[in-house]
Amino acid sequence: MRLVDQTRLPHETVVAVCATAADVASAIRTLRVRGAPAIGVTAAYGLALAAYRAAEAGADALAAVEAASGLLRAARPTAVNLRWAVDRLLAVARGAPRGAALAERLLAEAEAIAAADVAANQAIGRLGAAMIGHGECILTYCHTGGLATAGYGTAFGILRAAHEAGRGIRVVACETRPVLQGARLTAWELLQHGIPGVLITDNVAGSLMARGEVDRVIVGADRIARNGDVANKIGTYALAVLARAHGIPFVVAAPTSTVDLATPDGAAIPIEERDAHEVTHLAGVRVAPEGIAVRNPAFDVTPHRLITAIVTEAGVAAPPYDRSLAALAGAAVGS
């Protein structure tokens, strides 16, 4: 299984080869593949890979898939798409005949998830772009483009669709410390698609809002709770508070696979704490002094009251989200 290594972009396009499901889990843990929808799809392929490997070796494919599912589910805790995809493949595996046929069924299911994610992103793009006025300046955060999904992008998909529709948008991309997905990946995708954009450090966003230079904020999501609380990249919450203080619409874009009706609210979402090294070192060079303590939560929770709308492939949810999200997620499952 081949993945574009996102930690090496934009300067090198390196393909990481995963020979086992453990390799896939490691690629997810180390951010070689990242983005909530992308890690869901990748985990699905990882389970198919586990089944093929077992079948080749004459081992029990279902047992191998069950073991791999534990490994993959534990790779990162916050994004629900990972668990969602693993659960979906496990259900298929448990209902399938043993052996090579099981592996084929899982590969077909992974491919269906990938295809559905691309279609969902394109629908999100269409629905979201319909909100956007001519000449808007839109601030986005982290990276939600083609590589963060199976293709096209969520929040970035809206930017792309609005640009393709000739809306004359401009984009402000926040660099997104500590891993700099905005500086490395969003800036790169903006250039690739010819969307006018500017890169800022995260701490410039408030100042641009105060100057009236931001018309809308659009971000992705790693998990959306039943009540509309959104876990997303650390710093999203601060942007939502700032947007509210300046009367700027704050929009979340995500497929319904990111909505977790089993999580009642944001307080129930586990927040991954990552290694201090991400903060103390830059480009491999230590910047902070030895011995300083670090807090490095990878995500935060934005409460639903700060969110103007949530754009999914099944429609745009508006407050009160406990009702609108359940209806959209139900419609998507039923479709």
Added chain:
Amino acid sequence: MRLVDQTRLPHETVVAVCATAADVASAIRTLRVRGAPAIGVTAAYGLALAAYRAAEAGADALAAVEAASGLLRAARPTAVNLRWAVDRLLAVARGAPRGAALAERLLAEAEAIAAADVAANQAIGRLGAAMIGHGECILTYCHTGGLATAGYGTAFGILRAAHEAGRGIRVVACETRPVLQGARLTAWELLQHGIPGVLITDNVAGSLMARGEVDRVIVGADRIARNGDVANKIGTYALAVLARAHGIPFVVAAPTSTVDLATPDGAAIPIEERDAHEVTHLAGVRVAPEGIAVRNPAFDVTPHRLITAIVTEAGVAAPPYDRSLAALAGAAVGS
């Protein structure tokens, strides 16, 4: 003239030697010396240096000082301490006899400014520490310690005084992109003084406030307008909005030399825009793709309505600042 090169800290302690006032201006422009009070004191010594050099060469010392003052004043536009110190030395120079005596007068004046700045910082520390309750967790931004001043520090001086008074404080230091003064310098001074502290990326601050983990924010200032609007490191404004949204006191610490009664409000403060390279490169390595546009304002303005108190050496100013600041600045000038 010898300066500790702040761009090389905390890993190397390199002394930059300035042979001329032009060297001093360059050290200020390139951030080898930074921090509003520190650049004021440094510019004062730079003018004394220009006078000595001219006297040695048998040239007109006053003419040399006038020329150097233009160079130094233009080195950085936002911090008013630079202009304040240059104007103070120019007034002394114009009233002094020509030749070597002029240089001696300027050196004495620069030393007086440095000594007064240390005393001011210690007074700020005492006055500010009196506000702080036992066990408070205080978030600070950028670097306002000994190296950013003639000694002791402004906002950092309050942290230091509270720690020395046994208040049991803990500090959250924001790394402060793009130049990372928090990660490099504040973290280092926290360790040097044994003050318990933790380093975060700037975008974590809002999340810690939402969790109830921040009791107070204390920052420095580069210029304080007559109405209490404060120019400080980019990102300060966002912290002030976040503090207000969470009901957290937001305190500014600065000597009266940072108060500029001639600037009516924040809109009149020039904001320096620095090189894109600071954002696109980390530790000398390019992270953002070639061709992406960048906005890199070095400062922002926090409106007075978001500021709980301004601690100066002459006393603590409370709203309405147009009255309280004028009284304190007048008292300081008269003292």
